[in-house]
Each structure stands twice: as C-alpha cells, then as structure tokens.
Ligand SMILES: *[C@@H]1O[C@H](CO)[C@@H](O)[C@H](O)[C@H]1NC(C)=O
C-alpha cells in the first residue's frame with residue numbers, strides 16, 4: 001500500500017523558490033525543450049516470458065495499449081526439468097512456437113532463449129548437461145539440427161533473434177568451465193550462420209553488465225573477435241537492483257561502446273533482455289527505466305519475477321486476474337501512458353546526479369508531457385524545465401501544470417487510469433520552470449503536463 005501523499009496543490013510560489021534553493025544537482029532532473037531527440041522509441045515495452053501458452057488468453061488490448069514490441073522466451077519451466085537434455089524438447093518447442101506467434105500477432109520481435117529449449121532453465125539441477133565437454137558437440141549438433149529444422153518449418157526465421165545461452169556467468173544456468181562456454185558460443189554461431197543465414201544472433205545475455213574487469217565479458221569479446229562470431233545484437237541484464245549505481249545504462253552503454261572499440265568490434269544494436277529487479281517493478285521504478293531506455297535509444301525487456309505457471313502469464317507482472325478475467329495493475333498504467341499518450345518528439349533530459357530520479361519528456365501537439373520516475377527512493381526532488389521559449393512561450397510568466405498520479409497496490413492490485421490531481425499554477429523566470437517532486441513513497445509516480 002502507498003503512503004498518503006501531500007502534493008503540489010496549495011504550494012505557494014515563494015515556498016517553491018525556498019525549496020529549490022535547497023536542491024543540489026544530485027536531486028534535480030531536467031528537461032531541455034530546445035533539444036529535439038526525435039520520435040519516442042517506446043522500446044522499454046518488451047517483456048521476458050509472461051505470455052500464456054494458450055493464444056489470446058490475455059485480451060489483445062493489454063498488449064496493444066502498452067506498445068508491446070519485444071518478447072523473449074524459450075519454454076522455461078514448461079514444465080520444470082524438461083527440454084532436449086531430459087527428452088522433453090517437443091512440448092517446450094510447441095510453447096516457444098505459441099509465444100512466437102503471439103509476438104508476431106502484435107508485430108513484436110521475438111528473442112529465443114535457446115538454452116531453455118535445451119533444458120538449462122535453472123530447474124535442471126545437478127542433472128544438467130552442458131554442450132562441448134571434452135570438445136564433444138555431437139549431442140548439441142543434434143539439438144541444433146532439430147531446432148533449425150523446426151524454425152524453418154514454422155516460418156520462424158523472421159521477427160526472431162537467436163539467443164544462444166542465457167546468463168552463462170551464473171552457475172544456475174552454466175555449471176561448466178568458462179572456456180567451455182566460449183567454445184559453445186563459437187560452435188553455435190558458426191552452425192547457425194551456416195544453416196540459418198541472415199537470422200540475427202543475440203547474446204551473450206550476461207547477468208552482469210559489460211566491464212573491463214569482468215572476465216566473462218573480456219573472454220567473450222576476445223573469443224568472438226578471434227573467430228569472427230560476434231553477435232548481431234549485444235544483450236545483457238540489469239537486474240542487480242538500485243544499490244549498485246553502476247547497474248545502470250548510464251554506465252553500461254558507454255562501457256559497451258568503449259569495449260567494442262578497444263576490441264575492434266562493430267557497434268551494433270544493444271538490447272537489455274532483462275531489466276528491473278522486484279523492488280524496481282513499481283510505477284516509479286519502471287518510469288525511471290523508461291527514461292533511461294529512451295535516453296540511450298535502447299530496447300529493454302522487463303525482468304520476470306514470477307515462477308512456475310505464473311512465469312508464463314501476466315505479461316511479466318503487469319497484470320493480474322480475478323478468476324479468468326485479467327486486469328491491469330499500476331505499472332501497466334505507466335506503460336499505457338508511455339506508449340499511448342507520450343507522442344510527438346522527445347526532448348533532451350538529464351537524470352539527477354545521484355542517479356535516483358529521472359524523467360522522459362515529449363512535446364506533442366500543443367502539449368508537453370513529462371513522466372518522472374524515482375529508483376526505489378523517497379525524498380524531495382526537483383523537475384527543471386529549460387528553454388520554454390523554444391515552444392514560443394515567454395521567458396517569464398505563469399504556467400498551469402496538470403499532475404497525473406500513478407498509484408500502486410502491488411502486482412496483484414488493480415489500478416485504473418492515473419488520478420488527475422488537477423492544475424497548479426507556477427510562476428517562472430529566466431526561461432526555466434521548476435517545481436518539486438515530493439517522492440513520499442518509493443512506488444508512486446507522476447506525469448506532468450502543460451499546454452502551449
Ligand atoms: C537551454 O537553456 C540553457 C540554460 O537554461 C542554455 O544553457 C542552453 O543553451 C539552452 N539551449 C538552447 C539550445 O538554447
């Protein structure tokens with residue numbers, strides 16, 4: 001449940017000025033209306049698993065309203081301890097096919113977690129089998145041959161990216177030597193490029209973000225450079241939570257660019273195929289991630305913290321159901337606003353220098369919309385909107401700002417459209433409008449709108 005909120009209504013301009021003077025850059029998130037960042041990418045609207053095996057079980061409006069555009073799956077835990085290595089490939093493949101078809105129905109890209117289909121989805125336990133032991137790939141080649149055949153037979157060679165192994169840097173998913181993983185990667189890429197030419201390869205899907213001190217990454221890049229097996233799309237995960245400030249695109253995106261440059265590798269597309277840990281899966285946390293993905297022009301797929309049958313339901317924690325009737329929770333409402341209302345062109349933004357408050361801003365037809373989001377944080381922050389004259393507004397005056405509140409009652413709590421808290425008039429000078437964001441709990445977030 002959320003804490004009661006004292007909000008903007010009633011705050012006098014003088015009080016706002018006093019409050020701002022106490023703010024440091026650590027607590028200010030900015031918008032620069034004079035810098036156009038182009039069309040919104042809406043690429044934070046991807047999900048990991050979350051799609052039922054039964055097609056159309058979740059009504060299509062839940063997908064279309066959030067701009068659903070990326071799905072990753074591979075039949076994990078369907079059921080546990082199955083997949084190729086346990087003689088249970090066929091049912092997992094049928095599940096993959098169903099998920100792929102749902103993705104295609106909404107024109108979403110599909111990332112196939114090939115290691116799920118193999119059977120190493122985290123449920124394999126000590127009976128897990130890993131390709132390439134003693135450099136023996138006979139069984140893996142049999143699997144790859146079957147997979148290629150099935151992908152071709154089912155029209156699964158477009159709208160798809162082949163993710164070779166999920167989180168090899170965790171023993172939960174790869175309980176074999178590191179060198180064996182690098183050899184497996186190389187082997188699989190060569191096999192797939194020979195047998196499915198043109199189908200993009202994604203990876204390495206490390207649980208840890210790229211860093212020059214991480215041997216999984218440096219070893220991987222060394223290997224793919226040496227034998228020309230670099231992925232078409234680089235992927236990694238950001239699920240380590242908010243306490244590590246480097247668990248952030250602001251660190252990992254430039255780190256990846258620098259590492260690819262230093263290894264002499266091409267800089268292609270980057271996808272975060274799992275983002276957000278459970279504490280960040282709130283309206284506020286999701287808005288923070290949205291701001292990051294939009295700033296770095298990257299795609300992101302929400303992490304999924306459900307398990308068992310729930311893993312393949314509820315759109316990775318955006319929905320719940322009563323009986324068989326689905327309903328939206330407060331996070332889904334954020335994605336709906338992001339995809340449906342935040343049209344026009346993006347304008348430049350910066351996050352607070354403590355990295356815990358951010359915003360995504362668009363200029364639409366005679367309206368500015370700004371979605372703010374804090375990363376598991378409370379406290380008073382400030383939103384600073386610069387260069388109002390870029391919209392044809394005077395450099396000083398009064399602007400009435402509407403606030404929409406996105407509440408959260410947990411993953412299983414139904415929420416409707418954000419609450420319209422009404423208009424508050426703010427005076428401004430110097431071409432800059434500032435007002436506070438009272439982050440009294442870590443889950444609720446807000447959108448601010450004003451006309452021009
Ligand atoms: C926007 O405003 C800032 C000051 O608030 C100024 O430094 C900057 O040059 C402005 N940008 C443009 C493109 O005018």
Ligand SMILES: *[C@@H]1O[C@H](CO)[C@@H](O)[C@H](O)[C@H]1NC(C)=O
Pocket residue numbers: 036037038295296297
């Ligand atoms: C993202 O794309 C916009 C529009 O092309 C561009 O202006 C901006 O510099 C890009 N941001 C990054 C971090 O590359």
